[in-house]
Amino acid sequence: MVAIGIDAINVYPGRASMSARTLFEVRGLDTRRFDNLMMDSKSVNLPCEDPVTNAVNAAKPLIDALGDDERDRIEAVIVGTESGVDFGKPLSTYVHDYLGLSRRCRSFEVKHACYGGTAAVQTAAGLIANTPIAGMKALVIATDAAAKIDKNTYWEPSQGAGAVAMILGEDPRILTLDKGASGYHSYEVMDTARPRADLEAGDSDLSLMSYLHCLKESYAMYAERVRGSDFLTTFDHLAFHMPFGGMVKGAHRTLLRSLYGMRPDEVETDFQRRLAHSLRYGAQIGNVYSAALYVALCSLIDHTPLNGPSRLGLFSYGSGCASEFYSGVTGAEASRIVGAMGIAAAIESRHPLSTEEYELISELSLHRMPGHRHVRFDPHPYDDVYRKCLDGRGLLVLDHVTDFHRVYRWS
């Protein structure tokens, strides 16, 4: 049986950030229990960035590292997102074009809120498994950006931006998926949604309870499918979809109490050993929606000493809702390959926005939302931030929209 999974991976964490504590204070939010939310900052897109630029900027280093022959083996570009830029034309068309991929390539977008990244990964793995032709690759990108900033809500400090790009193929170097080792749990619920391009609506309590319920139920199905599996001993490490760290920590605690009746100190020991490292990047980037689980995966690999191949348990949740618990085994060189992408340095190099800069950028960002017929993205109103973040860096940015067609340029 051919091994299939993630052969290369990279995170684009944006070029600007905003402090979560500052936002709590500026908005007058209740800070009494701030620490258990485990939020440091969030990534913020500039007005000339959108989910397309995030996707391309995450994927370009991976594509550039391929030889011409390898690049032409990419037979599918699949983009998971909940912030698409058009009802019909998928984001993948822009991504395919600006990355210069072969025209002999499938191209489509998948959507299921924050589950979209995992839907794309599993779809790509299925396409590769289904072909009799050896060496096929798929480019999978989970990309998102916050809709209009919801001022004075508890969502706002967590609303991040960015993307994770992955190349899937045979004999992967990062993570081999355990074939068939998946449990799912899905049902209709209105916990969070994007009913308009400029609106994120929802109920955080309902979403949290649904996440907890889905973790328990999807793992229960996994345990039925994978005979002899045990949550405590089967997985060397864990990574969960991460809207914010406190939610992940709470979900882990709830599951361990439910499965094993563990004491708080035992839960904490397990959390520190298997899960805490996966939260470090997300605490700085914020919620990257469909990409959040894969940011957690990179954080785990970059911060955990992996002593040889390690089995990871991965949990994906998307509001609405769909969820999946699945597993895979890291490759011997996973740490070296992910480390070489310089993700920690990219996060560190973001420009920390002042409150005034953040307010201006949030306001101007409304123009990048879908539905605008003609827009020119002039960085002049935030020239200083643009120069610090993007100018001369060779990153893709939005130039203008003409008759709804998005046109990009390299910064």
Next chain:
Amino acid sequence: MSQPATSSTPAASDPLLEVIGEAVHAVVPEVDPTDVTADRTLAELGCNSVDRAEIMVAVMGELGITIHPSEFSRDLSIRSLIALLRKYE
């Protein structure tokens, strides 16, 4: 004006109110169980969304019931919560 007594109005010594009060105190030790009264919300008591979910899980565990997530909503008052729990007793 005092609220008329109904089947969903908890009495001062309502055992469900006590279960909720103990769960709140266990999750957020700064909150005294006696401050957990029917006319307040968990958010007013300083419990954030993570705390509220943990309190609900603890209460369901203590009562041995499972409430489907679709029944929960933000800003649920403790009076409404007791009424919800009573449906599952």
